[in-house]
Amino acid sequence: MQTAVISETASTTSNTSQNVLKMVSLLLISIGLLGILVAAVGANYISPVLTGLGGTLVLTIGALLYIWQSRWYKSPAEQNHGRWQQEATSRGPSAWVIGFVLTGFYVLLYWFPDTLQGLIQATEPLSQWLRGRPSDQWFLYGTFYTLAILVMGVYALLKYRNSRYHIIRTISVMFFQLGFAFLLPGLLLMLNKPEYYFSYFWPLKYDYLFPGTIDYLVRDGAALGVFMVFWGAIFSFLATPVLTYFYGKRWYCSWVCGCGGLAETAGDPYRHLSDKSRKAWRWEVAIIYPILGFVILTTLFLWINSWSEGRLLGDLSGGFASTYGFFIGAMFSGVVGVGFYPLMGNRVWCRFGCPMAAYLGLLQKHFSRFRISTNGGQCISCGNCSTYCEMGIDVRWYAQQGEPIIRASCVGCGICAHVCPRGVLKLENGPREDRYAGSPLIKRDELRILS
Amino acid sequence: MEKINSQEHLVIIGNGIAGVTLAQRVRQGSDCRITMVSAESPLHFSRTALMYVYMGHMRFQDIVPYADWYWQEQQIELVHDFVERVDTSDKKLVLRDGAPLPYDKLVLATGSSAAYYDWPGQALKGVQGLVSLQDLEMMETNTAGIAQAVIVGGGLIGVEMAEMLRSRGIVVTMLIRDKLYWHNVLPQQEAQLVTDHIRQHGIELLLQEELQEILADDAGRVRGIRTRAGKELSCQFVGITTGVKPNVDFLKGSGIDIDRGILVNEFFETNQPNVYALSDCTQFRNPAPGQPMMEQLWYTGRLHAEALASTLLGNRKAYQRGPWFNSAKFFDIEYQTYGTVPAQFTEQQESLYWQNKEATKAIRFLYEKGTDKLLGINLLGIRYRHDLCHHWLQQGYTLHAALQELPAVNFDPEFFQRYEEELLHQYYTRFPDRQPPVKHSNWWELRKRFGLFSDSTSC
Numbered sequence: 001m002q003t004a005v006i007s008e009t010a011s012t013t014s015n016t017s018q019n020v021l022k023m024v025s026l027l028l029i030s031i032g033l034l035g036i037l038v039a040a041v042g043a044n045y046i047s048p049v050l051t052g053l054g055g056t057l058v059l060t061i062g063a064l065l066y067i068w069q070s071r072w073y074k075s076p077a078e079q080n081h082g083r084w085q086q087e088a089t090s091r092g093p094s095a096w097v098i099g100f101v102l103t104g105f106y107v108l109l110y111w112f113p114d115t116l117q118g119l120i121q122a123t124e125p126l127s128q129w130l131r132g133r134p135s136d137q138w139f140l141y142g143t144f145y146t147l148a149i150l151v152m153g154v155y156a157l158l159k160y161r162n163s164r165y166h167i168i169r170t171i172s173v174m175f176f177q178l179g180f181a182f183l184l185p186g187l188l189l190m191l192n193k194p195e196y197y198f199s200y201f202w203p204l205k206y207d208y209l210f211p212g213t214i215d216y217l218v219r220d221g222a223a224l225g226v227f228m229v230f231w232g233a234i235f236s237f238l239a240t241p242v243l244t245y246f247y248g249k250r251w252y253c254s255w256v257c258g259c260g261g262l263a264e265t266a267g268d269p270y271r272h273l274s275d276k277s278r279k280a281w282r283w284e285v286a287i288i289y290p291i292l293g294f295v296i297l298t299t300l301f302l303w304i305n306s307w308s309e310g311r312l313l314g315d316l317s318g319g320f321a322s323t324y325g326f327f328i329g330a331m332f333s334g335v336v337g338v339g340f341y342p343l344m345g346n347r348v349w350c351r352f353g354c355p356m357a358a359y360l361g362l363l364q365k366h367f368s369r370f371r372i373s374t375n376g377g378q379c380i381s382c383g384n385c386s387t388y389c390e391m392g393i394d395v396r397w398y399a400q401q402g403e404p405i406i407r408a409s410c411v412g413c414g415i416c417a418h419v420c421p422r423g424v425l426k427l428e429n430g431p432r433e434d435r436y437a438g439s440p441l442i443k444r445d446e447l448r449i450l451s
Numbered sequence: 452m453e454k455i456n457s458q459e460h461l462v463i464i465g466n467g468i469a470g471v472t473l474a475q476r477v478r479q480g481s482d483c484r485i486t487m488v489s490a491e492s493p494l495h496f497s498r499t500a501l502m503y504v505y506m507g508h509m510r511f512q513d514i515v516p517y518a519d520w521y522w523q524e525q526q527i528e529l530v531h532d533f534v535e536r537v538d539t540s541d542k543k544l545v546l547r548d549g550a551p552l553p554y555d556k557l558v559l560a561t562g563s564s565a566a567y568y569d570w571p572g573q574a575l576k577g578v579q580g581l582v583s584l585q586d587l588e589m590m591e592t593n594t595a596g597i598a599q600a601v602i603v604g605g606g607l608i609g610v611e612m613a614e615m616l617r618s619r620g621i622v623v624t625m626l627i628r629d630k631l632y633w634h635n636v637l638p639q640q641e642a643q644l645v646t647d648h649i650r651q652h653g654i655e656l657l658l659q660e661e662l663q664e665i666l667a668d669d670a671g672r673v674r675g676i677r678t679r680a681g682k683e684l685s686c687q688f689v690g691i692t693t694g695v696k697p698n699v700d701f702l703k704g705s706g707i708d709i710d711r712g713i714l715v716n717e718f719f720e721t722n723q724p725n726v727y728a729l730s731d732c733t734q735f736r737n738p739a740p741g742q743p744m745m746e747q748l749w750y751t752g753r754l755h756a757e758a759l760a761s762t763l764l765g766n767r768k769a770y771q772r773g774p775w776f777n778s779a780k781f782f783d784i785e786y787q788t789y790g791t792v793p794a795q796f797t798e799q800q801e802s803l804y805w806q807n808k809e810a811t812k813a814i815r816f817l818y819e820k821g822t823d824k825l826l827g828i829n830l831l832g833i834r835y836r837h838d839l840c841h842h843w844l845q846q847g848y849t850l851h852a853a854l855q856e857l858p859a860v861n862f863d864p865e866f867f868q869r870y871e872e873e874l875l876h877q878y879y880t881r882f883p884d885r886q887p888p889v890k891h892s893n894w895w896e897l898r899k900r901f902g903l904f905s906d907s908t909s910c
């Protein structure tokens with residue numbers, strides 16, 4: 001009985017220290033939020049730098065403390081306890097509040113940036129230090145975005161701490177966001193070079209291959225600009241197919257991409273909210289491929305236009321481009337994509353809207369060595385895999401029939417394999433020969449969900 | 452005629468894994484009318500996942516593997532009703548609510564429910580097992596706001612229940628008859644490892660203890676228990692997880708032979724023509740030597756159904772289980788087993804056993820001393836490929852031959868530490884005259900043995 005007694009007392013003391021930590025962290029979070037609020041509305045009364053930056057700092061410390069106490073005291077198998085019971089993660093009132101606030105923030109950001117003046121001023125010193133120029137709403141956004149990935153990255157690291165795969169992957173998205181999507185573009189501006197994100201490519205950054213952008217890069221960036229154009233083109237047309245051939249879509253979507261980075265970290269508590277129904281899959285296919293088509297067409301039109309010096313298509317193609325920018329770039333990826341995290345799950349944009357995901361998905365489905373293997377007849381149809389698939393893939397459908405999962409939308413996050421209580425799933429790269437072959441230990445149903 | 456023709460009506464009682472698999476496989480090969488009658492829930496759900504609903508990992512709708520549209524498209528009719536009686540002479544079922552249902556062929560896949568052993572006080576409020584959806588709902592009410600619970604029985608459902616209760620912060624004590632948790636199945640070292648792990652999760656284990664009686668308070672609720680040794684424990688909930696018994700009561704007087712379960716041969720035929728039974732509710736009349744009389748697992752339910760479907764579709768096939776396998780999870784530690792690894796080894800059996808320092812992972816290869824034949828594999832905290840282990844056992848590999856292919860068997864996620872080297876080191880130290888292979892074996896090469904269209908017998 002010795003061990004039992006010891007662990008019992010140990011758990012009581014850890015309970016008290018956990019409670020203290022929790023209260024302290026909540027206090028810090030509240031102070032931080034107040035500071036940010038004051039920065040936003042009271043910039044005329046008190047320096048927004050003090051309240052805004054200071055508030056953000058206090059908020060960060062508080063959030064880290066809160067995350068620590070909520071994750072560290074739970075063992076790996078306990079991490080999803082209560083997920084569908086707590087209102088914040090099951091579309092309860094606070095989920096709606098967070099959803100509205102996030103959506104509202106995007107609306108202000110895109111269409112009423114003046115209202116964010118206080119907060120923009122708050123980041124002024126940071127902007128000057130990093131970029132050597134005044135802050136603007138996009139810098140404010142980038143700062144918050146990066147901070148969210150870093151802080152919630154710690155959450156993911158603690159939550160999945162028993163898996164080396166997830167530790168390495170989480171560090172990767174944190175690294176690419178901080179280095180490639182925040183520091184490096186800032187540094188380029190500081191050096192008076194064109195702002196360029198080396199971790200984003202056409203067709204996600206659709207304008208990276210627009211004639212206008214290329215013109216500007218080459219003109220303003222000289223040799224470096226030429227390199228940027230070259231880099232973008234190589235990645236879009238060569239590196240992406242090659243890497244996807246070897247590793248599947250995941251090398252980008254859940255290791256490098258910033259949208260994926262936010263989804264895998266800040267969005268992780270909401271991953272189970274994705275819709276698994278057949279109807280949702282139909283919508284997905286009906287939306288995402290037309291968007292890819294739209295980007296390709298727009299790009300082509302712009303090039304034709306530029307070659308013909310505007311004679312052929314006039315301003316039509318420019319209109320095309322700005323329509324896309326408004327509906328897809330702003331409305332979809334920001335407002336719906338992130339704003340609706342707490343309601344529709346963390347990969348709405350990646351699943352329904354992202355042209356890069358569509359492109360990678362086609363490659364993954366038809367020209368890749370990647371698949372998720374199913375372990376013989378071990379599946380007990382429990383449904384954990386499907387529930388925690390952020391892309392809304394009904395993983396169980398395949399697993400219970402002993403089939404590998406090869407789906408265009410799978411971003412290879414690996415969480416299905418992580419939550420499976422019977423170790424049935426494994427993400428792996430192997431020869432394309434017999435890629436669809438299932439286990440001989442199960443008799444299968446030939447019916448397809450979508451044919 | 453055993454083969455079902457397209458005019459016939461196949462009725463299945465029970466929509467568990469066995470009933471559902473049978474309906475699916477028969478539908479693949481026949482246009483016959485198929486009706487599935489079940490009382491517990493309108494749609495098939497995963498019984499093995501009930502614990503995750505209680506712990507909040509999933510909602511009930513998430514443990515339902517096939518949505519409504521599936522059954523419609525497959526033209527499998529679902530009837531949500533209780534079968535009161537089977538009339539084998541008139542070939543019809545008497546339902547509680549609906550009109551009598553005629554059948555041409557009947558398959559009983561009625562599953563099992565919690566078994567009680569006549570303990571004093573077992574009917575008190577707060578005492579229950581965990582098998583059905585109704586049990587789960589009852590457990591919600593029975594455990595609301597309570598502080599202490601006792602679980603009787605140290606098997607797989609017992610530890611699941613413990614995990615469920617811990618997730619609500621309830622103090623849990625388990626009464627276990629053996630010296631260690633699940634020691635009637637696991638060898639000493641594995642049982643010790645799992646026992647320690649369960650204790651680290653704050654569960655109190657009373658080993659070599661049994662339930663004597665359950666004590667009541669004034670309101671007829673449980674207030675505690677007394678053990679065989681006379682120890683009194685206060686608790687507001689008692690979980691009974693000492694096994695399951697087949698659901699066969701409604702068959703009394705139907706003329707179908709029943710002992711503990713419905714008696715069947717290796718074709719799942721009962722003594723009545725056109726009536727079959729399979730999975731949890733059955734008992735084999737003449738099990739093959741060394742095979743159990745009853746198999747009450749998810750996996751065997753599916754295998755039974757695949758075999759019976761084949762017979763019903765005209766390809767009469769005796770049930771052959773093939774190499775045994777099973778898996779489970781004890782809090783953070785996954786367990787897999789392939790072949791037979793008994794709790795106690797005979798004189799002829801010897802094993803290679805490896806365990807990490809933190810006692811969270813273990814591998815055991817059991818083999819026969821003289822012949823070096825591989826008998827079974829136990830794994831804790833490490834995943835192996837089922838297809839390959841099955842192949843080794845089915846084809847009668849020696850330990851040496853299996854270990855030559857060891858690098859291909861691991862199924863852990865990418866970047867995970869591999870422990871096979873340590874096991875091999877142990878092996879070549881024990882048998883210094885044996886030589887490591889010249890070529891590293893690779894899963895994708897070995898996999899070619901099991902072609903796209905092969906089945907389990909050829910693999």
Ligand SMILES: Cc1cc2nc3c(=O)[nH]c(=O)nc-3n(C[C@H](O)[C@H](O)[C@H](O)COP(=O)(O)OP(=O)(O)OC[C@H]3O[C@@H](n4cnc5c(N)ncnc54)[C@H](O)[C@@H]3O)c2cc1C
Pocket residue numbers: 380464465466467468469470488489490491492498499500501502532533534535560561562563581582583608611698701729730731732747748749750751752778779
């Ligand atoms: C909590 C729990 C966890 C488990 N975990 C595992 C595991 O991890 N791995 C594993 O291999 N096995 C596990 N098992 C065992 C496994 O779930 C069973 O062996 C399997 O579900 C049996 O399937 P079945 O189709 O035979 O019967 P069931 O799933 O029991 O289905 C039978 C159905 O028939 C219905 N029925 C019975 N009588 C009538 C009637 N007269 N009229 C109408 N309907 C009727 C019942 O209500 C029931 O819905 C677990 C069992 C439990 C209870």
Ligand code: SF4
Pocket residue numbers: 385388389390391392393395405409410411412413414415416417
């Ligand atoms: S199928 Fe698995 S790896 Fe792919 S997106 Fe879904 S959870 Fe992630």
Ligand code: SF4
Pocket residue numbers: 378379380381382383384385386395396399400419420421422423424425
């Ligand atoms: S989580 Fe694992 S056992 Fe459960 S349905 Fe998915 S693959 Fe099967």
